[in-house]
Amino acid sequence: MAESIPVAPSPARAHDHEHPAEPGFIRKYLLSTDHKVIGLQYMFTGMAMALLGGFLAYVFRMQLAFPGIDVPLFGVVSPNEYNSLITNHGAIMIFWVAMPVLIAAFGNYLIPLMIGADDMAFPRLNRLSYQLFLVSALVLLASFFVEGGAFGGAWTMYPPLSASSEFNQTPLGTTLFICAVALEFVAFLMGGINFVTTTMNSRAPGMRMYDIPMVVWMIVLASILFMASVGPLVAGAVMLLFDHTLGTAFFDPQRGGDPILWQHLFWFFGHPEVYVVLLPAVGIVAEIITVFARKKLFAYKTVLYTAFGTGVLSFTVWAHHQFIAGIDPRMANVFTITTLLISVPIAEMMFVYIATLYGGSIQLATPMLWALAFIAEFLIGGVTGIFLGASGSDIYLHDTYFVLAHFHYTFFPIAIIGSFAAISYWYPKMFGRMLNETLGKIHFWGTVIPFNTIFIPLFVLGAAGEHRRIWDFAQFPELASEPLRNLDKVATVSLVIMLAFQAVFLFNFFWSLRRGQKAGKNPWHANTLEWTTESPPPHGNWKQMPTVYRGPYEYSVPGRDADFWPQNEPA
Amino acid sequence: MLERLLPVASTSAGDIDFVFSLIFWLVGFWLLVAELVFFWLIVRYRRRDGQRAQYITGELKSEKRWITIPHLLVLACDVFIIFFAVRVWYDVKQALPTAPEQQTVRIVAQQWAWTFFHPGPDGQLDTPDDIVKVNELHVEVDKLYHFQLTAKDVLHSFSVPVFRLKQDAIPGRVIVGWFEPTKTGEFDIQCTEICGIGHGLMPARIHIETPEQHASWMAEHGEISVAAVTGR
Numbered sequence: 001m002a003e004s005i006p007v008a009p010s011p012a013r014a015h016d017h018e019h020p021a022e023p024g025f026i027r028k029y030l031l032s033t034d035h036k037v038i039g040l041q042y043m044f045t046g047m048a049m050a051l052l053g054g055f056l057a058y059v060f061r062m063q064l065a066f067p068g069i070d071v072p073l074f075g076v077v078s079p080n081e082y083n084s085l086i087t088n089h090g091a092i093m094i095f096w097v098a099m100p101v102l103i104a105a106f107g108n109y110l111i112p113l114m115i116g117a118d119d120m121a122f123p124r125l126n127r128l129s130y131q132l133f134l135v136s137a138l139v140l141l142a143s144f145f146v147e148g149g150a151f152g153g154a155w156t157m158y159p160p161l162s163a164s165s166e167f168n169q170t171p172l173g174t175t176l177f178i179c180a181v182a183l184e185f186v187a188f189l190m191g192g193i194n195f196v197t198t199t200m201n202s203r204a205p206g207m208r209m210y211d212i213p214m215v216v217w218m219i220v221l222a223s224i225l226f227m228a229s230v231g232p233l234v235a236g237a238v239m240l241l242f243d244h245t246l247g248t249a250f251f252d253p254q255r256g257g258d259p260i261l262w263q264h265l266f267w268f269f270g271h272p273e274v275y276v277v278l279l280p281a282v283g284i285v286a287e288i289i290t291v292f293a294r295k296k297l298f299a300y301k302t303v304l305y306t307a308f309g310t311g312v313l314s315f316t317v318w319a320h321h322q323f324i325a326g327i328d329p330r331m332a333n334v335f336t337i338t339t340l341l342i343s344v345p346i347a348e349m350m351f352v353y354i355a356t357l358y359g360g361s362i363q364l365a366t367p368m369l370w371a372l373a374f375i376a377e378f379l380i381g382g383v384t385g386i387f388l389g390a391s392g393s394d395i396y397l398h399d400t401y402f403v404l405a406h407f408h409y410t411f412f413p414i415a416i417i418g419s420f421a422a423i424s425y426w427y428p429k430m431f432g433r434m435l436n437e438t439l440g441k442i443h444f445w446g447t448v449i450p451f452n453t454i455f456i457p458l459f460v461l462g463a464a465g466e467h468r469r470i471w472d473f474a475q476f477p478e479l480a481s482e483p484l485r486n487l488d489k490v491a492t493v494s495l496v497i498m499l500a501f502q503a504v505f506l507f508n509f510f511w512s513l514r515r516g517q518k519a520g521k522n523p524w525h526a527n528t529l530e531w532t533t534e535s536p537p538p539h540g541n542w543k544q545m546p547t548v549y550r551g552p553y554e555y556s557v558p559g560r561d562a563d564f565w566p567q568n569e570p571a
Numbered sequence: 572m573l574e575r576l577l578p579v580a581s582t583s584a585g586d587i588d589f590v591f592s593l594i595f596w597l598v599g600f601w602l603l604v605a606e607l608v609f610f611w612l613i614v615r616y617r618r619r620d621g622q623r624a625q626y627i628t629g630e631l632k633s634e635k636r637w638i639t640i641p642h643l644l645v646l647a648c649d650v651f652i653i654f655f656a657v658r659v660w661y662d663v664k665q666a667l668p669t670a671p672e673q674q675t676v677r678i679v680a681q682q683w684a685w686t687f688f689h690p691g692p693d694g695q696l697d698t699p700d701d702i703v704k705v706n707e708l709h710v711e712v713d714k715l716y717h718f719q720l721t722a723k724d725v726l727h728s729f730s731v732p733v734f735r736l737k738q739d740a741i742p743g744r745v746i747v748g749w750f751e752p753t754k755t756g757e758f759d760i761q762c763t764e765i766c767g768i769g770h771g772l773m774p775a776r777i778h779i780e781t782p783e784q785h786a787s788w789m790a791e792h793g794e795i796s797v798a799a800v801t802g803r
């Protein structure tokens with residue numbers, strides 16, 4: 001990597017400063033081009049969607065544990081409603097929660113602040129990206145209220161089911177679903193361009209490649225992965241939309257199309273997508289464990305290169321989702337090898353984090369608890385993936401609850417634990433006040449313990465043969481047995497408990513906005529640039545733009561009194 | 572391990588269970604080691620007053636060793652697992668041992684039912700004495716069967732948990748595979764690819780019969796089918 005790239009004058013520095021002195025509410029919050037406002041808009045939208053996604057999970061889990069009951073706040077769940085609920089739960093959690101919160105919210109909020117820029121490279125494009133994202137969310141929500149109801153063909157949208165309303169019986173719901181997903185992709189393409197350009201061009205003087213904080217690198221890599229993988233799927237989505245609305249036959253086998261083609265396009269995007277959401281989360285964890293262990297990140301360059309390695313390899317594993325889909329069985333051998341190999345860089349990344357703890361001075365504040373929980377839980381998600389990447393055992397496990405438990409052990413740490421880690425860590429910067437620690441810890445344990453008791457039973461159920469996307473298991477004598485039904489009840493009760501504990505978080509969040517202790521500039525004694533300005537930072541971020549003298553993780557440097565050394569402090 | 576949760580009823584089921592157990596013990600062991608080291612570090616290096624953290628860059632060879640060695644171990648385990656996984660995959664999905672024609676069944680999936688075509692007394696499919704059953708598949712124990720799997724409308728997936736067997740069904744294509752039942756009894760058949768509103772409502776059963784049971788089932792139904800065709 002070129003360490004001596006001259007730092008070009010930031011195009012963002014020249015951005016429109018012609019705002020009137022006191023912008024009104026609409027200009028300030030709805031039409032703002034300030035990266036911080038846009039970041040928060042993404043965050044609040046993502047949080048609202050997370051509540052919805054969690055509510056959908058509550059409804060269908062109730063149906064699974066107590067088939068046929070009148071679910072409080074919803075009603076009786078019919079088979080087609082069940083399908084719509086799981087489909088939209090999955091799509092919402094991935095596209096309208098994990099991506100907006102991890103990439104867009106934190107990317108927008110943090111990148112300029114952490115690289116010492118006063119805004120994004122393209123502030124107006126940034127605003128358009130959020131507006132389009134909001135439209136995509138509204139289109140998705142609208143699909144619940146149209147005739148026939150919301151799409152229920154799974155978030156993977158496999159044709160022919162998704163390609164003809166004769167088969168899916170949700171003519172409008174399907175169209176809206178595909179449109180919503182496609183719009184969301186376009187919004188994130190715009191965001192991605194912004195993140196990459198800003199990081200490459202707008203860094204503070206003195207910030208070399210290896211001085212960039214890990215979370216910024218990770219969001220940039222994630223954006224590149226996203227942009228490189230989503231193209232084919234956008235084309236695929238348009239073809240699917242044409243099949244569904246105009247009666248073309250791209251994926252219709254009766255008329256010369258091929259349904260398997262969709263699966264390739266979908267998973268060529270879908271697998272890298274896993275890493276698109278993973279990388280920002282591991283970046284967040286890197287920032288937090290170094291601060292709360294007062295330690296330099298172990299082998300910065302190794303972390304960066306494992307992320308590059310994972311990114312490249314992630315384009316070569318997609319067909320592990322299709323082992324038994326009717327692809328040439330010889331192909332499975334290639335994809336088994338690539339899939340198991342990708343465990344090497346990912347494992348290495350986890351080892352680096354564990355090694356970072358060695359010799360530290362670890363303070364278990366709430367953000368640190370979340371970051372450590374990420375590592376502990378994600379390890380389980382990682383190793384259970386081996387069962388599914390190994391073609392021989394995937395024949396049995398594919399499309400069972402074992403798969404479901406596995407990917408929730410990756411996605412939940414990423415999207416939920418990772419987001420809570422970031423929110424509790426950067427909240428003081430965002431709002432100028434501290435969250436309450438006691439409430440934070442209650443919420444932490446109230447989320448992490450039930451998370452495990454939801455999904456460990458689902459591993460067992462999956463290993464016993466319970467298959468996914470089934471409305472009621474009463475039809476299957478072997479699955480209807482008492483012990484298995486009880487495991488489903490354990491999972492559902494745990495979910496209800498976990499959801500109830502989210503009230504603690506919401507209370508803490510809003511209460512601390514006004515009542516929290518004042519945070520000051522740098523409550524955690526951290527090194528990165530965002531902690532050198534006011535909390536919350538003013539429009540333009542700094543009164544005087546910072547200059548960078550060292551890397552982001554110089555904690556506990558021998559011979560210094562303070563155990564931290566901000567990046568902008570002259571030697 | 573899996574045999575504790577559900578019966579083993581085909582020649583391949585045991586092999587697939589073996590891969591599962593192998594991975595379970597291998598990665599389970601390393602997961603345990605990693606988690607123990609992790610929690611030990613957290614406890615051991617809790618903050619103490621007056622004690623500073625160490626300054627370790629992790630860039631020295633002697634330090635990097637701490638992650639290179641575990642990562643080579645991961646690689647070694649991967650190679651080991653790949654070997655066994657591919658071997659079982661080859662047997663179940665790539666190789667196709669021969670089976671006589673009377674041991675060939677046709678499976679047609681549609682929204683939302685399974686139709687099973689069994690060769691009748693003449694031992695051939697596509698003849699008038701075929702025994703056609705909805706949501707009911709009859710096979711004889713210890714005989715190697717071929718199945719010809721297809722779908723009429725959307726994707727479905729033919730799954731027999733006690734065989735550990737699964738294969739997607741695709742409209743417009745016939746996919747041929749095999750199984751050899753080893754245990755008599757009646758077991759679940761599932762559809763494991765979402766196929767619309769009734770996806771959860773297309774259960775079927777596989778009846779694995781002794782030669783005598785199978786022969787009498789055949790006699791009973793073969794008779795009816797022939798009668799239906801010839802009008803006798």
Ligand code: HEM
Nearest residue numbers: 057086087090093094098154155411412415468469470495
């Ligand atoms: C709030 C806790 C959660 C619970 C209890 C939960 C539970 C479930 C269950 C039981 C299913 C499968 C339903 C079925 O197949 O019949 C499911 C599907 C899914 N979930 Fe979650 N989930 C949660 C959070 C998440 C999160 C955070 C993500 C991702 C960021 C996520 C992503 C998905 C996806 C992609 C599917 C597949 C949907 C499909 O089959 O089309 N879930 N969830």
Ligand SMILES: [Cu+2]
Nearest residue numbers: 270271318321
């Ligand atoms: Cu994948």
Ligand SMILES: [Cu+2]
Nearest residue numbers: 762764766770
């Ligand atoms: Cu189905």
